[in-house]
Amino acid sequence: MFMYYVRLAALSYRRNPILSSLMVLAVAVGVGAYMVVFTLNYVLGGDPIPHKSDQLYHIQFDYGDPDVVDFEPPPQLTYRDAVEMLEQSNDLRRTATSKFVAILEPPGNDLRPFFVNGRGSSADFFAMFDVPFQYGNAWDRASDDGQRQVVVLSQELNERLFGGADSVGETINMDGLVFTVIGVLDYWTPTPKFYDVNNGPIDIGEEAYIPWSLIAGQQLRRSGNTNCWAAPENSSFEAFLNAECAWVQFWVELPDQQTFDRYQNLVNNYVAQQREFGRMQFPVDKRLYDVNEWMVYNEVQPDETRILSALAAMLLAVCLLNTVGLLLSKFLGKSGEIGVRQALGAGKGSLFIQHTIEAGFIGALGGVLGLGVAAIGLEGIKILLGPEAPTQWITINFTVIAVTILLAIVSTIIAGLYPIWRACNINPAIHLKTQ
Amino acid sequence: MELGPITRALLRNKLGVILIALQIAFTMTVIVNAVYIISDRAANMARPSGLDEANTFHISSIGYGNSFNESVVVDEDLNMIRQLPGVIDAMVTNQIPVSGSGSSSGYSLEPGRRDMLVPAAIYRVDDHFLEAMDLSLVAGVPFTPQQIVRRTPTDERQPTETILSQAMAESLYPDDWRQALNQNIYGPDGSALRVVGIVDRLQAPWPTFTYVENSMLTPEITLDNSTTYLVRTEPGYRDELMVEVEERLAAAPHQRILRNNQSLEYTRTESYRIDSLMTTILKVVIGTLMFITAMGIVGLAVFSINRRRKQIGTRRALGATRFSILRYFMTENLIISAAGVTLGAIMTVGFNMFLVQTFNMPRIDWFYAPIGMLALLLLGQLAVIGPARSAAGITPALATRSV
Known part of the structure; x- marks a missing residue:
């Protein structure tokens, strides 16, 4: 019976091709546009590390100057607080991390020296964020403390330097320092780049990872954001490290409530103690943020995609209103046929099923076409984002496909409810008379 | 003008009216706010930096x-x-x-x-x-x-x-x-x-x-x-x-490497990339919506004309000119659109208040809503011209036929 109704729906489509195509087009455009925005929001507003986002916490200290109006406490740590918190969190997985840039002189004479974006991190960084390794391993905590010159390369950099071979044990020269390759990452570019959102949620990933202690130890060229609310005592590097300048991200892994409570106490005590020294005078609402809270707190989801969500919802509404009207025209346009079917014994139930299937049929066609619309839309956005922005995160995945088709069918049927009801309640006598 | 009969006829098909009016209202809300976001961004992008941007480039040198x-x-x-x-x-x-x-x-x-x-x-x-x-x-x-x-x-x-x-x-x-x-x-x-x-x-x-x-x-x-x-x-x-x-x-x-050899124009394009992306998306949305809404108006107009072919034939037979049939459907559309844009004006301001509160955008200028209302009234009239002309083409002889 189902197939019979599907065939009827197809026949009905062919009888009224322009009206029907208009409906399919409206559903496709509405659903397609909604899917484009859904995909952007799905990634940018989604949970970047779902299985442990509630165990990873970033610290927000009470930074700032109470005298300065509208001061927003910088969402990073100062060097001395980062070092102190590393020390105090010794029994937990934790990492201080920040960006640097360096000139890399490749081994051999084939390649010219080039610029790399690097990241200093503590040994636990890789385990905390589930960073995948292709070759070798991360360094250990002893290397952090000993400022050992070891490096973990990104897949791309390993490709560029060593043709993708297992380069563990090779050495590279960065800013005049010799580093031993200890590991090579697999492809890893989380979006949003949740572990450091200071330069936007879709920042390019780093190419070389080294122990964070080396950034201060070797005075590497720092990059990323630096926010000072009191001037350093003088121009020396030492003075800068001790100054009220926030430039370090700090994450800690707190696996359960008990650890969380203990750690929260530790942080609160630290703040109380610092306050006695005249620091941390600018009270904050909250000091420990898990990954998702941190994304919201740092307003990772761009205004643009949120505005577009609202607009896309209204676009979908227009398209569905359109569909209601067109379905109504279509169903009432074949009142004669409905009259005949009723006269031949079709009950309201079967008329209802028939027309629901017809609406669903149109919805399904619209959904498939909508996928095309969404694909074109996302491709267009990639092109418009330009060559320099990372765009590999903009893809139609299985969830999007499933949601698109489902949204199209369900919304068309909902839009069709009133037309279907009207179609089921046609008085057959009137329509049979004029035949 | 036959305002009275038209309105009474419309009230017999309330749902059709509501559907079109709602579509027009939503379309107006989206279009007016989109135009306003576009002009807001365009104004930002047009601010001069003070430099001779067309004839300037920059390049970085990093020594080691x-x-x-x-x-x-x-x-x-x-x-x-x-x-x-x-x-x-x-x-x-x-x-x-x-x-x-x-x-x-x-x-x-x-x-x-x-x-x-x-x-x-x-x-x-x-x-x-x-x-x-x-x-x-x-x-x-x-x-x-x-x-x-x-x-x-x-x-x-x-x-x-x-x-x-x-x-x-x-x-x-x-x-x-x-x-x-x-x-x-x-x-x-x-x-x-x-x-x-x-x-x-x-x-x-x-x-x-x-x-x-x-x-x-x-x-x-x-x-x-x-x-x-x-x-x-x-x-x-x-x-x-x-x-x-x-x-x-x-x-x-x-011993040095050279980086970022860029014209200032390119630097500007990169910096305003998201704004121009947003502008392009919004333009596509505006175009699509106008098309969909126009098609919806055409679809429902064709439907309501087809249902009334006999009546139209009768009116023609009783002496109505082609022009008065045309005028009937144009006026009908004008009444529906007027209801739509009135609701649309309220929704436009409401949505703008949401944008102002949530995203700290500047408030919309007063003239956006009236211009949007006029634009949508015009869109409705243009969309209905085709079906109305075909309605005007119905022969009076139709009144004498049974179907």
């Missing part, structure tokens, strides 16, 4: 190794670049306008008054900035070569003069920005800078910065092995000079 002496290399590079035919002038700067990255600080009129600090972008430049950046001095004097401080980042020597953008001078002296000339202003650490000049306009590097027009220039070359040159050329020479300058810099026997 022990033999690299930045101070010597800078002089050598600048001499070379300035002598190239087609170059108007070249300079060293720590940051590039509209590039999105750079440094800022706050300055106040009294030392130690942290509550009075006015934020500004800090451009560290040499004495060629006026020509190279194409700025005009509206008060005071430019930097002299002797004032340029060459310092390593840990050097205690600091520049003692500054030149402000007029907007920065206005922030410090709201009543009369000229008063800023020859005054001392104080940084967060209490260090003083004397204002020796004021330039008409120089934007900070961050397009979204609240104080985007507040800039300061200080006479300083920071020797940290990383140097950015900004080069202004005669019209038409930029692209070939970008290639030539990079080739010549690369040919010089120094």
Whole structure:
């Protein structure tokens, strides 16, 4: 019976091709546009590390100057607080991390020296964020403390330097320092780049990872954001490290409530103690943020995609209103046929099923076409984002496909409810008379 | 006019009216707010940086190794670049306008008054900035070569003069920005800078910065092995000079790498990428919505005309002209659209209030809603012309047929 109704729906489509195509087009455009925005929001507003986002916490200290109006406490740590918190969190997985840039002189004479974006991190960084390794391993905590010159390369950099071979044990020269390759990452570019959102949620990933202690130890060229609310005592590097300048991200892994409570106490005590020294005078609402809270707190989801969500919802509404009207025209346009079917014994139930299937049929066609619309839309956005922005995160995945088709069918049927009801309640006598 | 009969006829088909009116209302809400967002962004993108953007490019040089002496290399590079035919002038700067990255600080009129600090972008430049950046001095004097401080980042020597953008001078002296000339202003650490000049306009590097027009220039070359040159050329020479300058810099026997050889136009395109993306998306949305709504109006008009073919035939037979049939359906559409745009105006303002509250956008100008209403009324009329003309073409003879 189902197939019979599907065939009827197809026949009905062919009888009224322009009206029907208009409906399919409206559903496709509405659903397609909604899917484009859904995909952007799905990634940018989604949970970047779902299985442990509630165990990873970033610290927000009470930074700032109470005298300065509208001061927003910088969402990073100062060097001395980062070092102190590393020390105090010794029994937990934790990492201080920040960006640097360096000139890399490749081994051999084939390649010219080039610029790399690097990241200093503590040994636990890789385990905390589930960073995948292709070759070798991360360094250990002893290397952090000993400022050992070891490096973990990104897949791309390993490709560029060593043709993708297992380069563990090779050495590279960065800013005049010799580093031993200890590991090579697999492809890893989380979006949003949740572990450091200071330069936007879709920042390019780093190419070389080294122990964070080396950034201060070797005075590497720092990059990323630096926010000072009191001037350093003088121009020396030492003075800068001790100054009220926030430039370090700090994450800690707190696996359960008990650890969380203990750690929260530790942080609160630290703040109380610092306050006695005249620091941390600018009270904050909250000091420990898990990954998702941190994304919201740092307003990772761009205004643009949120505005577009609202607009896309209204676009979908227009398209569905359109569909209601067109379905109504279509169903009432074949009142004669409905009259005949009723006269031949079709009950309201079967008329209802028939027309629901017809609406669903149109919805399904619209959904498939909508996928095309969404694909074109996302491709267009990639092109418009330009060559320099990372765009590999903009893809139609299985969830999007499933949601698109489902949204199209369900919304068309909902839009069709009133037309279907009207179609089921046609008085057959009137329509049979004029035949 | 047959307003009475038309309205009564419409009331017999309330749902059709409601559907079209709602569509028009939503369409108007989206279109008017989208146009307003587009014009808001376009206004942002149109703000001039103060530079001769069409004829300017920049390139960075980063030295390495022990033999690299930045101070010597800078002089050598600048001499070379300035002598190239087609170059108007070249300079060293720590940051590039509209590039999105750079440094800022706050300055106040009294030392130690942290509550009075006015934020500004800090451009560290040499004495060629006026020509190279194409700025005009509206008060005071430019930097002299002797004032340029060459310092390593840990050097205690600091520049003692500054030149402000007029907007920065206005922030410090709201009543009369000229008063800023020859005054001392104080940084967060209490260090003083004397204002020796004021330039008409120089934007900070961050397009979204609240104080985007507040800039300061200080006479300083920071020797940290990383140097950015900004080069202004005669019209038409930029692209070939970008290639030539990079080739010549690369040919010089120094251990360094060259990066970000970009025209300022490209830098601007990159910085406003999201704004132009948003603008394009919104334009597509507007076009799509107008099309869908117009199609919906056509679809329902065709339907309602087909249902009334006999009545139309009867009216024609009773003496109605083609024009009066046409007028009937045009008027009918006008009534529905009028209801739609009235609701649309309310929804437009409501949605705008949501945007204002949630995203801190400026409030919509009053004339957007009326113009949007007119535009949608016009769209409705255009959409219904086709079906109405075909209705007018129905022959009076139809009245005598049974179907």
